[in-house]
Amino acid sequence: MSSLMIRLRTASLLLLRVFFTAFWLGWLSAGCTSQPVVAADSAGPTFTHGLLAREHWAQNGGVSTLTEEQRAQVRLLDELVHISVTRVARLPISTSPRTDAIATCRVINQVLIEHGYKLKIPTDLISNALTPGLKEGDTSGSSRTFDCDTGSFIYLAVFETLKQPACLVEIPSHNFVRLKLRDGTTFNWDVNDAETYTNDQFRQGDPRTSSPFSRATEAQGHFLADMTPAETQAYHTGLIGSVLRKAGRADLAFAELQAAVAARPYAAGLRNNAAWDVAVALSLQTPANLDLALQFARSAVAQMPHDNNYIDTLAAVHAARREFDQAIEVEKTGNNDPQRIQAYRDKKNPADLGWD
DSSP states (O other), X not given: OXXXXXXXXXXXXXXXXXXXXXXXXXHHHTTOSOXXXXXXXXXXXXXXXXXXXXXXHHHTTSOOOOOHHHHHHHHHHHHHHHHHHHHHHTSXXXXXXXXXXXXXXXXXXHHHHHTTEEEOSOOOOHHHHTSTTXXXXXXXXXXXXXXXXXXXHHHHHHHHHTTOXXXXXXXXXXXXXXXXXTXXXXXXXXTTTXXXXXXXXXXXTOSTTOOOOOHHXXXXXXXXXXXXXXXXXXXXXXXXXXXXXHTTOXXXXXXXXXXXXXXXXXXXXXXXXXXXXXXXXGGGOOHHHHHHHHHHHHHXXXXXXXXXXXXXXXXXXXXXXXXXXXXXXXXXXXXXXXXXXXXXXXXXXGGGTTOO
């Protein structure tokens, strides 16, 4: 490559960085509660870069300075996006937007495969998906994992760079990506299966890592609906609450989760996570917070009555409130964990038991 071409390419990349940085800061000012930064050597940010930055901010206890490992995660995201976009640009454009969408998704899936990606549930965070060697038992550092939401975020970064309208979609205990095609139709892509499914197939539980759900459940949880950027960030905040708590910022975790609940009041998972944070963090257990946690946990169970993890959270909140008899009875209807039941019999506060 000539020196002139190198200078032109460098100038183009700098212009792109300025544009995306301005876009991201504008989006933050429109409603983000925190302002994490993106690594200076990132070619982004895309929306996914911003979510990754929030994870790093949470891991660092509310500080935006990045470690070298975190910078490497940003570079890997850049690489996945760059390779995918380059390959997609070489694809022939057909007369069928759906055919083109399938081809694009298959390119991204192939790039992930070539980078050692395999499905592992759960892969809790985008940063986990961008860290090598997370597959259980792997010591080579060559394998990487993803699941439905962390994989979807990688796809969304590619789509944003391609200027392909796309969004995250949630169904009970599962997520996928929806594209809006040039002919006005939509197209669903399940990243776990690397396959397309209709809304009815998702309702029936056809994808291998999903379960059937009713129309009533769909309406109550806003499932199968396009998620806005604000809703997507609120969903992601539910993933990083425990990260903040582990970093010694339980106060910030609970504040972030309360803001997320306000943005997605229909999301049982966010209410469950907020309630759990109070149950396991002694510093949060004020009378007002314990009342709010009980309200959140009860409403989450009412919405998802067969989710044993939500039932366990409600039991833990009762124990944190020193309502041990109720904690025992509720736990018996959930996972019926003997160790938890014994802890409640011994009148133990969950915050003293090291539960995550």
